[in-house]
Amino acid sequence: MQAEEAARQWLAGQGVSQVRDGWASDEKPDALLTANQVAHSWAGDVFAEDLDAADQLRLAFGLLDLLDDYWVTCEIRFANEDAEGPLPADVLWDGYRRRLEADRDAEAVTYSLWVDWFEDHTTSATAFAEVLGNDIDRVAAGPSEALLRRARRVLECSGPVRWTVKELTYRTAMRLPALHPAVFRGLLLRFSCCRRVVTVHDPCGMPVG
Numbered sequence: 001m002q003a004e005e006a007a008r009q010w011l012a013g014q015g016v017s018q019v020r021d022g023w024a025s026d027e028k029p030d031a032l033l034t035a036n037q038v039a040h041s042w043a044g045d046v047f048a049e050d051l052d053a054a055d056q057l058r059l060a061f062g063l064l065d066l067l068d069d070y071w072v073t074c075e076i077r078f079a080n081e082d083a084e085g086p087l088p089a090d091v092l093w094d095g096y097r098r099r100l101e102a103d104r105d106a107e108a109v110t111y112s113l114w115v116d117w118f119e120d121h122t123t124s125a126t127a128f129a130e131v132l133g134n135d136i137d138r139v140a141a142g143p144s145e146a147l148l149r150r151a152r153r154v155l156e157c158s159g160p161v162r163w164t165v166k167e168l169t170y171r172t173a174m175r176l177p178a179l180h181p182a183v184f185r186g187l188l189l190r191f192s193c194c195r196r197v198v199t200v201h202d203p204c205g206m207p208v209g
Contacts (some may be wrong), residue, residue: 007062007151010049014042016180033206039063039071047079052090061095064108100131100153103144110157125165128158133165136172148178155182159189 010015015026016038023033033041046060064072080087099109117127117161132139132154139147155173158166170186173179 001065002167003062004065005007005056005062006068007059009036010046010059011042011063011066014045016042027133035067035069036071039067039075041067043072044078047075054088057087059090061099064099068105068108070108070111073116075106078114089130093127096131097150100150103146103149106153110153113154114157114160118158121162124161128154128161128165128169132158132171136169140172140175142175143178146204148176151176151179152182153177155186156189158186171203 007020009040012119016023016033021032021085023035023038025033025093026033043060043063046063047056049056049059051059056079060072060076060079064076075093076087079085080092096109096113099106113131116123118124132151135147136151151173155170166186170183173183
């Protein structure tokens, strides 16, 4: 909530405020903006603020909390990969872990993990380890509801991660009945990912293998 409020105040400084059915800017007060439009127009500006990289990143996560829009995670990824990156890894992955554990919708975060971090084999191993793999023994030893929530969410979106990267985590998760549905979903989605990769099409566009 503290990060979210900081983001709200930052947006107010940009002339953007939340109204009853969306957002409005001082430049066009009669034009109602969606959270996605606000994210596209202003989220990238966070990384031009006169703050150190860690505070820029915390502010970006506050925007993610406030807007609940996937595009904010895109701007985080862009900043991590640009010439002044990478962003501080401890703040980056702590931000993801906290939001995966929170008792609120995390679709923007899990979608970001899937399409931006897990599907890219140059980042999938590190990302998977940071959001779950490094902590799976702690989850198994004393699973709090927050840890279980994070584990479920990561397992369910981990289909693109290579089996060699996540095998030990999956086998450990299988010791916890509460995680069995998430493991099953992760395995099912992995199978879907593999089929999508190896399917070949004939000249008419029909799958043949």
